[in-house]
Amino acid sequence: MSHSRLPHEPDPEPTESLEDLVKDHRLLAAQQWLGTHQPHVIADALARMNAVDAGVAFRLLDKDRALAAFEELEPVNQQQILEGLRDRAFLDLVENMEPDDRVRMLNEAPAKVAKRVLAGLSPNERRMTSALLGYPEGSVGRYMTPEVVALPQDLTVEQALRTVRAKGADAETVYTLPVVDSGRRLTGIVELRELVLNPPDMMMSELVVTEPTSAYATASAERAARLMRETNDLNLPVVDSEDRLVGLFTIDDAVEVIEAADSEDVARQAGAAPWAGHYMAASVWQLARYRALWLMLLLVAATLTIGVTQAFEATLEQVAQLALFIPMLIGAGGNAGAQAATACVRALAVGEVRGSDLLKVIWRECRVGLVLGSLLAALGLLVGSLFVSLKIAVVVGITLVLICGWAATIGGTMPLLAKRLRIDPAVVSAPMVTTLVDATGLIIYFLTAKAVLGV
Incomplete structure (x- = not known):
């Protein structure tokens, strides 16, 4: 489509953003920009802008x-x-959305907006949307598409393709076709590719994959999404408690679920509350608000370090040189614990570790920590002997071995214990582990000093 252009409004430069064009009131140039970019690029540009622009x-x-x-x-x-x-x-916009995309928006919408959306939908769209909203939050049912082409199991290839042509326009995807019996119970799946490439008179049953991977509508969407990643499925049939087909969980929704879960874990591992929205569109106050609470909690927890230092004040007065190595020791311990915690949170997320593996993880991480501590101790002895007496250097070396072993054990254990207690493992990850190791690491340091130096 061509647009007239005012003489004083030149074409947008390649480096000009949509935000700049709108702010400069160059709306024809902005319209041209929108016409030459893909929807996902436009969406990213809109997310960077304030609500009015x-x-x-x-x-x-x-x-x-x-x-x-x-x-x-x-x-x-x-x-x-x-x-x-x-x-x-x-109303036109929400009516034409896919039901699962509409439900995802309503999950986070204020009640006023949700009521306005549901009231304006056609009866059929309202029925599908209400059905998806009836499933538990975070379940596959909230993310699946109910618009599915389901095939009876006794068709020929030609009859199956005729059904796809007749009903496919109303479905979100036709690449994976569930096969059902007379009671709409899932009996298998057939790929569109197989139907297209085989003779029209062949019975479809010869192409059906029986006992396909599927998920219950009430199951966790994150688990279902990670299952799809493991099985390399583009679409996952979703069934109710009686194994009747209710929808398909598509790969685009699975990717979004995994991205949201990983973003939440990253935020928690960094000691911040998870939040929705585009980083560039958020105000300084919004970003600070999501981080402030965790920083204050960690600051309170860090007072344990002050208490430990006060408890061993007499030891420090006798051997003041011990204070020189405190930052290095608690830093090494905190880093070792954070590494172990991050590795275990990831392993839990992708299903490599289960709650029943707790003792195995403790033994494994303890050994890893001791190996790392021994490597650092060799370096610590060398560095320490350059600045202080050999005895203090030995204290530093022994402490490094013990702190790293302890920190790795704690870092690997806490996410698994959190999982058993039904707490998000990411909540007790790196920042929390680091804070705990700081305090306990000082206790290990001072007790080692008392034992070796006899103070």
């Missing part, structure tokens, strides 16, 4: 590109766009 830019899109870009946005950004639309545009 994003709303202006969104209204410049044609209907089809607007829907495609809107479905690429995170729910928090979708809500910002919806709030700026008039009723007709609002």
